Amino acid sequence: MRYLPASTLSSLLGDWADGTGPAYRVLAERLRLLIADGRIMPGSRLPSERELTDALGVSRTTVASAYRELRDNGYLISRRGSGSVTALPTKVEPRLARHQAPWIDTAGLYDFTCAAPSAIPGISTAVASAAAEMPVHLTTPGYHPQGLPVLRAEIAAAYGERGLPTSPDQIIVTAGALAATSIAVRAFTQIGDRVLTESPTHPNSVDAIRRSGCRVVAVPMSPGGWDLPLLEATIRQTAPRAAWLVADFQNPTGFLLPAADRQQLAAAFARSRTTAIVDETLFELSLDGQEMPPPFASYDPDGVITVGSVSKSFWGGLRIGWMRVPSSLVARVLDARASLDLGAPVLEQLVVADLLRQRATLLPERRAALAQRRDALADAVARDLPSWNFRLPGGGLSLWCELPEPVGSSLVGVAQRNGALLVAGSRFSPDGGLESFVRLPFTLEVDALREGVARVAESYASVRGARPGVMIA
Template identity: 45%
Template sequence: MLPPGGRISGARLARLLGEWRRGGARQSVVDLVAALKLLVADGRLPVGTRLPSERELTEALPVSRTTITAALDQLRAEGVVQSRRGAGSWINGPVGAGGGITGADDTLIDLSRAAPRALPSVRLAMDVALGQMPEHLASHGYDERGLPVLRQRIADRYAARGLPTSPDQIVVTSGAQHAWALVLRLFVGPGDRVLVEQPSYPNSLEAVRASFGIPVPVPMLTDGWDLDGFEAALRQAGPRLAYLIPDFQNPTGLRMSSESREKLSAVLRKARTPLVVDETLVELALDSAEAPLPMAAFGGDSVVTLGSASKSHWGGLRIGWIRASAEIVHRLLSTRAAIDLGTPVFEQLVLAALLESPESVLRQRREEALEQRDVAVAALREHCPQWTFEVPAGGLGVWCTLDGPVSTRIAVVAQNHGLRLVPGPRFAVHGGCEQMLRVPYTQSPEVLREAIARLGVVAASLAGTGFRADADLSLPVA
């Protein structure tokens, strides 16, 4: 019986693969297998997806029929692809730690998500929220703005950071990604351009594409934002919207200075381009430097700010918010009903309890993240000495410069060593970043040390320092 799933065209698969060739012609089969396995591991080729015919693949990539046949044979041997005469080939299952198909794998260390575990304070806040639920059960439970108590505490948090805010300027959402989707729906139509950083958060880039917008990248400099590049892009591309992550930018970890915030805000105002600021990581400062004012303090009503509890408290809460002018809030609420009718009450009450005394909770999160960052930095210096990076002043990941354009290969080979990583090109708009790799430090210190030790073996195997990429280098898991 064939699994359910749509068929992907050869042209679409070629676009997903991008620049998959890394070696010469003799390396084509290995490179194609690695690239296809990465698409499966990333979920961009879901289980059940029917693949194009060998003839269509030969024309779309383009490569020889022999290369296509050999690559599919290898994927079939590993269980990644299954075929049946007369029915074609399809993706059979996810790539596991052994490189083939697996179910749940306790040996797999997931470094693909820069998301921390819940702190004990979340459990305590749930108890508080449970006690408050009875008073809400008599109502219909729908509130497109969000609970007043939560909006007030979010507004108070902005005020504490130097940005006076009214609860009427806050809309509670089901996470920052939901907030971004609502804003895109309001501002962006098919074919509209959206100015973004390069690199940037992959899910935000996908949201732009899902709204039929066109992301226009402005490359980041090694030490920050290219203000001249943004000004040039505003003139040349005429974007409908700009999207930035100025606080511990994902994935670079950089933080925009107050001077740059003021200058960039002036450039955007002059171009009449609204700015969406993603502050998902703003609460995770790990040094003692004074925090700059929020971007909205410089840009005024033209700035829409997205926030989230996912990184600071716990992703399982699925609570985010939008801070905007009263006029934009009114427009957002008028279109929200087409997407959803509000955010769950219980989770809002949990976050409201956590924000009653926010600093005590956030202090614990920062202390944990600081310890994990220092462990990751030390382990990277020990096991991957050929890589370079700046120690981030905040956030949840280290953005590493590799010793060659091997990020995709590392992500593929790492599967064979029980590691899941997101390769650098996922953070780019049109490919690139092959010499970059994000290493999140959201696991426990013990798991981080083990994970980066494995990563060092993978890096060595691809750097030609005595290991073969196809060697059996599986590490025991304690």
Template identity: 45%
Template sequence: MPTLSAAGLAQLLGDWRDDGPALRALADRIRLLLLDGRVLSGARLPAERELAAALGLSRTTVAAAYARLRDSGHLRSVRGSGSVIALPATTAPGPAEPLTVPGGLVDLTRAVLPAAPVVADAAREAAEDLLAHLPGDGYELLGVPALREAVAGRYTARGLPTAPEEVLVTLGAQHAVGLLCRVFLSPGDRVLVESPGYPHAVDAARGAGGRPVAVPVTAGTPGGWDAEAFEDAFARTRPALAYLMPGFQNPTGAVMPADLRRRVVELARRHGTRLVVDETTNDLAVEGPVPPPFPADTVHVGSTAKSLWGGLRIGWIRADAATVRHLAAHRAPWELGTPVLEQLVVARCLPRLDDVLVDRRAELRRRRDALTAELAAALPEWDVPHVPGGLALWVHLPTATSSALALAAHRHGVLLTAGPRFGVDGAFERYLRLPFGADAGTLRAVVVPALVRAWHETGAVAPVARRLEVIV
């Protein structure tokens, strides 16, 4: 059972105080850390006396905050283990106060779209294809041949010749990243990651014993990535693995320029770093072309979660054939393959994907433009970037109140992930990720009004000393 130290929890809490009761503000912020994934369910919280000393509070206040979390089902007492934080076992937690919008929560913690219409047709066709597989045992460590051929064909069409033997089908991109970390990292290995970046990739690296080394990505600036930071990080730490999302990066929407791509490949080769490129969002070009693949010695990770539907849970790894066999051999201790029916659905979808993406990109453009226009009118003080693709806006707030804003939005019916979830070290309280996957009507009528109300609530908070936020 992981244990949070008082000092560690205090650092995660950041500027948690507001003008209300301290016990409520502390309980709300700890709950947000759990919902954001910054504190893992099942972690043991520090003793009341220790946390009180670290935060400069009375033990009575901390005890009352813990009691509030127990009442809401987010904390339980375990004999011999103290206070353990966890998601309620029944239903997803609701806000501490009644919702002010009808119809329940709008969940913007995931940057996703609903299923593409082609998925329904492909599912019906795949049910017929399944009959040919029923005489077999159904365990597909590498993936069904039809899907491996379809994935290989897409890479080849994009300019990266690929054979089916160079494709390993996985349970989504997150499973692919986790598998790569488990197989190729040893405890203490350095892992180069983006900051802000995809938080579950950082979680996977840490779970395998890796030590993340952050390279900054800045929305709205030419190139996004800091070339000098890449040079320094590779030379200083010689990372065993580098994980990048160069096509419409999550959460900034940045696209890595061609010259920097070439430079990163050179650096990885020079320092013996295994370069992993996640292309999950690569097809979501709202403006401009789809970024090309990296060279053949780069490990590519792909997925259908953003382009087709997250419920399919199908992803893949594109690497040399020897690496694919090595990964498959080490896969069995955790799971024995990917469901056949879902693979057959995706195999039916991929030949039609280019046509599907025409409609998906047009819809994303409408939703992006609706959200940016509404934000400009309702919250002109927010710095909202213009993104060429992807599924979210990385909004720069005037104040370091992202976590407080997420809590307030929750009370008004909108679930958000606060900016610090996307940083390696808890930075980005001045940033908020706003996905635009919801339909334009919901964005206009529900999301933006909820943000306005939440912003006014946080604006009433007593000012706090502004921290120096260093993006690393």
């Protein structure tokens, strides 16, 4: 169980006392929103009434009454010996069966469920030249548990160009980034181990971690990105066996982990002997020409596992990703993989090797198209949903929108009837909450994005209309 010191809670609360009504109510409501929106994770131990009273400079009765109000509404559980622990009133169990897959038949629907664009132009040419290379492979069994040497050499060279010397022997090609994460978790954890993640984050990867029998310790992102003091405190308190982070244009928030924070976190993980598994799947999608920070592994090349993929840069249908693994750990990872699959398809690996060779000419067009879609989506949301808040991300594939009320899940249902498919923010929270968030990917064509947002806006108006009593904080 994580302890939230009074000083941390006080800074999370900010200027809470500017609300109207009795102080204890205002405090309780602020705390409730922090819990409901995942800024304070369920299961966190709050400071004692006395500690919080001192930190906030209010009366003890204010804090006691606020805690009582939260307890009465199911947001706090007080147990003798373990203090006051946060909870969610209708416990949202992380349901493993919630398979997040693109809708199969989306004709006539505006599908905002999948943050992955269609294939890059130029892929057919790469497929043709890969097919021409196949005869030599057809005379072999075609099993390459570590990946085709030609592809591993391309991937390793790309890390070298970014200042992280990498031998092709350190690369393991997988069937996408998600498979790479699953293999890494198998290799470096045991049942019952704690694995630290961000919240919100990519839900399928969290499911993969849980399916491996690990316990997820989710650390809330702050409105400005990663909360380094909170992350470091959590690492110290929980000593997780592994951590899974999305450093590049984090899905869904779009934040990019700065170089200095990479260095600081890599040191914190090394101190606590936590294996950092860092997903850099969205690395190629810097949309405003921002220079990318060095790979996370640059700060601990012999400790960090890097996950990469071409799903977002070239096409998810190729199902090719990889891991960059410290040399001393390659055999362990290959061992963990052997019972899962025996390698990725040869033809697709040849296609990806060809695409990687051409990436300097292919990717600018990809980025330009996505930047245009991002801007079109941002304009449409600002126009049709003016009460929604979002930060324009410098890269990645989605807007992470904050609604004035926690109506994400109801909105998903109504929007579906109006022809727009959405995923509620709560799906991105390992522990539930985040009901006032919705992720909107900008992967559809511009016209579809505009019409889709119009459908969402219409749905939102009716959800709001049905909830006249909702308090807006």
